[in-house]
Amino acid sequence: MYTSRIIGLGHYVPDNVVTNDDLSKIMDTNDAWIQERTGIKERRFAVKGTEDTTSGMGVKAAKIAIERAGIDKDDIDFIIFATLSPDYYFPGPGVMVQKELDIKTVGALDVRNQCSGFVYAISVADQFIKTGMYKNILVIGSELHSHGLDMTTRGRAVSVIFGDGAGAAVLTRSEDDSRGILSSHLHSQGEHAEELSLIAPGMGKRWVNDIIKDLDNGEEDTSYFPYMNGQFVFKNAVVRFSEVIMEGLLKNGLKKEDIDMLIPHQANLRIAQFIQKKFGLGDDQVYNNIMRYGNTTAASIPIALTEAWEEGKIKEGDTVVLAAFGSGFTWGSVIMKW
Numbered sequence: 001m002y003t004s005r006i007i008g009l010g011h012y013v014p015d016n017v018v019t020n021d022d023l024s025k026i027m028d029t030n031d032a033w034i035q036e037r038t039g040i041k042e043r044r045f046a047v048k049g050t051e052d053t054t055s056g057m058g059v060k061a062a063k064i065a066i067e068r069a070g071i072d073k074d075d076i077d078f079i080i081f082a083t084l085s086p087d088y089y090f091p092g093p094g095v096m097v098q099k100e101l102d103i104k105t106v107g108a109l110d111v112r113n114q115c116s117g118f119v120y121a122i123s124v125a126d127q128f129i130k131t132g133m134y135k136n137i138l139v140i141g142s143e144l145h146s147h148g149l150d151m152t153t154r155g156r157a158v159s160v161i162f163g164d165g166a167g168a169a170v171l172t173r174s175e176d177d178s179r180g181i182l183s184s185h186l187h188s189q190g191e192h193a194e195e196l197s198l199i200a201p202g203m204g205k206r207w208v209n210d211i212i213k214d215l216d217n218g219e220e221d222t223s224y225f226p227y228m229n230g231q232f233v234f235k236n237a238v239v240r241f242s243e244v245i246m247e248g249l250l251k252n253g254l255k256k257e258d259i260d261m262l263i264p265h266q267a268n269l270r271i272a273q274f275i276q277k278k279f280g281l282g283d284d285q286v287y288n289n290i291m292r293y294g295n296t297t298a299a300s301i302p303i304a305l306t307e308a309w310e311e312g313k314i315k316e317g318d319t320v321v322l323a324a325f326g327s328g329f330t331w332g333s334v335i336m337k338w
Contacts, residue, residue: 013164027151027159058168066101094108097140125171206224244325263304
């Protein structure tokens with residue numbers, strides 16, 4: 001049985017910085033209100049008409065990860081792309097990355113698990129490698145939220161939270177079982193699907209024709225903007241984060257004290273702080289960057305993981321935990337030895 005380990009990381013965020021004060025000019029909000037509830041100070045928004053599309057940002061992050069991995073792009077055997085904001089309704093952005101990187105005709109898989117997308121994608125890559133099917137897998141999380149948010153006072157509870165960006169990792173096969181991914185743990189609870197969702201366009205309830213008809217009739221329609229029941233999501237998140245982290249630790253005979261670095265999905269700084277306190281972790285054991293980038297959904301963990309590694313906060317032999325919770329509800333964790 002092989003093991004898989006990360007050998008290259010990269011991230012990319014647009015140059016365009018949007019502060020809380022910038023948002024206060026277009027909606028009824030302010031810096032104190034946003035920071036108190038989310039911990040966010042600023043985020044990055046892609047400029048329309050540039051190369052900063054979902055797949056475009058993913059490609060930029062991937063190039064960095066591949067270079068750092070010390071392999072050639074043609075050594076990539078498979079691509080997994082996690083996002084909720086693809087360039088097209090279909091096809092997914094995985095094939096766009098294959099095209100833009102000019103990689104031979106390898107398989108490309110898209111993962112639609114929103115905030116837990118990167119954790120799910122890493123889990124899939126890990127299994128493909130452990131079974132011997134592939135040797136080098138490129139995993140990307142990328143999101144372009146800003147072009148689809150309700151940037152008015154009506155939508156402020158959601159719109160102030162999100163930002164754009166991408167992160168990427170290269171996983172490779174290894175026979176050294178003292179390093180790499182130890183286990184992954186995935187869960188879902190579909191009964192709460194509409195508590196954090198974007199309903200339209202969707203085949204089941206409201207398709208494009210329905211939206212156009214209502215707009216032509218002068219009716220107000222918010223079904224194509226994301227909705228979040230904030231308090232309900234928060235309450236579930238803190239419970240599921242704790243459960244799935246403990247599940248991973250127990251699976252590997254580890255204790256809370258064994259965590260060297262926790263990289264939580266950057267949904268809300270208050271959630272991360274709650275988990276940090278519950279697990280008794282110091283500031284040097286948890287990495288947060290939501291204050292600079294907002295919630296970048298599937299991109300949040302790979303961006304944070306890359307920055308933590310770049311800053312020397314993750315060292316060889318460290319026990320690193322990735323954990324995420326989000327729309328679906330879906331949640332998961334990955335335990336690895338760096």
